[in-house]
Amino acid sequence: MNKKQLGLLAAGATAIGSMYGVKKLNQLKSEKSKAIDEEIEARYYGDQQVYLIGGGIGSLASAAFLIRDANFEGKNIHIIEGMKILGGSNDGAGNNEKGFICRGGRMLNEETYENFWDLFRSIPSLEMPHMSVTEEILNFDHLHPTHAQARLIDKNAEIVNAHKMGFDNKDRAAMSKLLATPEEELDDLSIQDWFAPHFFETNFWYMWQTTFAFQKWSSLFELRRYMNRMMLEFSRIDTLEGVTRTAYNQYESLILPLKSFLEKHKVDFILDKTVTDIDFVEGSDITATAIHLTDGEVIELKSEDKVMMTNACMTDSTTEGDYHTPAPKAEKRPISGELWYKIAQKKSNLGNPAPFFDHEEETNWESFTVTCKGNALLKRFEEFSGNIPGSGALMTFKDSNWLMSIVVAAQPHFKNQDLTTTIFWGYGLYPDRVGDYVKKTMRECTGEEILYELICQFKWQDDWEKIKEDIVNVIPCYMPYIDAQFQPRKMSDRPKVVPTGSTNFAMISQFVEIPKDMVFTEEYSVRAAKTAVYTLFDINKEICPVTPHNRDPKVVAKAAKTMFR
Structure with a gap:
């Protein structure tokens, strides 16, 4: 046998050994996973209760992970929400007569939202029960791909080569x-x-x-x-x-199916009640002992009970206007932030809310939702941009004083939106500046004035009287802390999901510290939720890691090339 034949034989043996090794490794992983599942299925929690403070996606995801991955009974999970509705920042409401409103649009990403997609693979779609919500969203998105053709627009209403x-x-x-x-x-x-x-x-x-x-x-x-x-x-x-886009607004596409799943498992929703304080044991340990509510009610906690708190909400303290009325100024700091201030003074390792909620002048912006009769205005957008509704994502007027952007979603964007009604959403990053055409700050403007400023940015003001005949409503929404999670801070200002020294307490929100991940995303809240549940309940399963696209040589090379475009 010559050297070449020996080399081929050795390579073949190595390949077979490698294949056997991978197969054996996968078998061991499968056996370990099965053993973990069997151990969790055998757990008995007795009368243990879990209290989730806040009704946003972080708390809802935590409840789902408790049921799915900890084998915890839904009837012993309690979600306490200060509003009369669940969803937190994932909202969407209104009707054809008075107009619809989205405070914002939560963009998703197929390649990076690892724990988000994992969660919603477990949640059945409401419209297609044979599908999961993940399958429903990705199917919709693949049928409605995004490719913006008018991403930036200049002061002459010309599309910029972006x-x-x-x-x-x-x-x-x-x-x-x-x-x-x-x-x-x-x-x-x-x-x-x-x-x-x-x-x-x-x-x-x-x-x-x-x-x-x-x-x-x-x-x-x-x-x-x-x-x-x-x-x-x-x-x-x-x-x-x-x-990646959802078929409808995020409240109907994400929150309602998640809520339905939790309802079927008999999760307890306590709405229209605000948590005002949390008691902890004396000493260095972080052990919650009682939860205080606005009506004077106190929930005494047993030693085995757990508490997971949304320590702040970026859409807290928002205000709304209408076609004839500006959105009023917020009168107070966010309720959720106030609770964080209180408990942070009681215990170390619970972070510092001051950098996030003491600078309203830096953390605010204003959105607006336009409801129209017919599709004449959306047709104008389509002819201008070359994008049909749902295919273009953001159009930004880069030279506008308010730095205005709009998004035209696929229609209908609400399930109760009729065939003769269309909507679109927009926002201004600088609402304290005077408009280019309406000589007021955006915050001082009615819905009509905000829409007029937008129409002037397109240079369509000569058609204003005709355009406004089709307008049902324009709802401005002022959000004083919407950018709070982006404020300059020390690494220690955001607490860990499960703070050092905690025995039964976790924090889940956009204001906790998760290494490598990025705030202002659905993924961040869901990752925090899974981290809290897995840590407090000692679940020895992997939390989907951050995909290291920044270490992929092809991605890095493409990014380097982009810097020279």
Whole structure:
């Protein structure tokens, strides 16, 4: 046998051994997983109760993970919500006569929302019961792909060639240096502390800023995390091809099926009651002993009970106007944030809410939802942009004083929206600035005035009287803390999901610290929920890790090439 034959034989033996090794490893993993499942199925929790403070997706996901992965009885799970409706920031409401409202639109991503898709694979669709919500969303999205053709629009109402990023060498050097700098060196730094003024005039910045709602004064390491986490999207930020959309608004597409699943498992929903305080044991341990409610009711906790708290909500304290009325100023700090302030003073390791909720002038922006009779205005958008409703994602007027953007979703966007009604949503990142055409700040404007400013940005003001004949309502929504999670901060200002020293207490929200992941996403809340449940209930299963697209040589090469477009 010659050397070549010996080499082939050795290679074949190695391949067979490798295949056997992989097979054996998979078998061992399967056996371990089966053993874990059997141990969890055999658990007996007795009269143990779990209290989830807040009715947003974090609490709802926690309840679902408790049922699915901890084999915990739904009747012993209690979700306490201060509003009369569940959903938190995943909202959507209204009717054809008075108009619809979405405070915002939550973009999803097929390649990066690992725990989100895992959760909703367990939740049956309401409209297609043979499908999971994950299958329903991805099927819809694949049939309605996103490819924006008018991502940026200039002051002359001309579509900008947004494929060009617009970086100079200083911008590229600063971006590269940022990605290589450890987070620990970026405490309290803002984006404008790092980049030169030219960076904020690039097409990239206008697109990145309005896609994710960053401001110049936002946290530098939040930008760093986004750049690493979303590096796959960097090369297609101009078309937003990576955006995954739900068939309807997020309340109907996500919250209602999740709520239905929990109802079938007899989860207890306590609505219209606000938690005002939490008692803890004396000493260094973090053990919750009682929950206080607004009506004076106190829930005494047994030693085995667990508490998971939404420590803040970015849409708290929002106000709404209408066609003839501006959205009023918020009168107080967010209720959820107030609870965080109280407990943070009682125990160390519970974070510091001050950087997030003491700077309303930096954390606010304003959205608006337009309801129309017929589709004449949406047809105008389609002819202008080349995108049918649902295919274009954001259109941003980069030179507008309010930095206005609009999104035209696939119609209908609400289940009760009739065939003669259309809607679209928009927002302004600078609501405290005077408009280009309406000489008021956006916050001072009625819904009619906000729409007029938008129509003027398109240079359609000569048709204003005709356009407004079809308007049912324009609902402005002022959100004083919508960008709070992006505020410059120390690493210690956000608490861990399960703080050091905790025996029965966790925090789940956009204001907890999860290494490598990025806030202002559905994934962040769901990952926090799974982390809380798995830690407090000692579930020895893997939490889907952050996909390291920033370490994929092909993705990195494509991103590097994009910096020179």
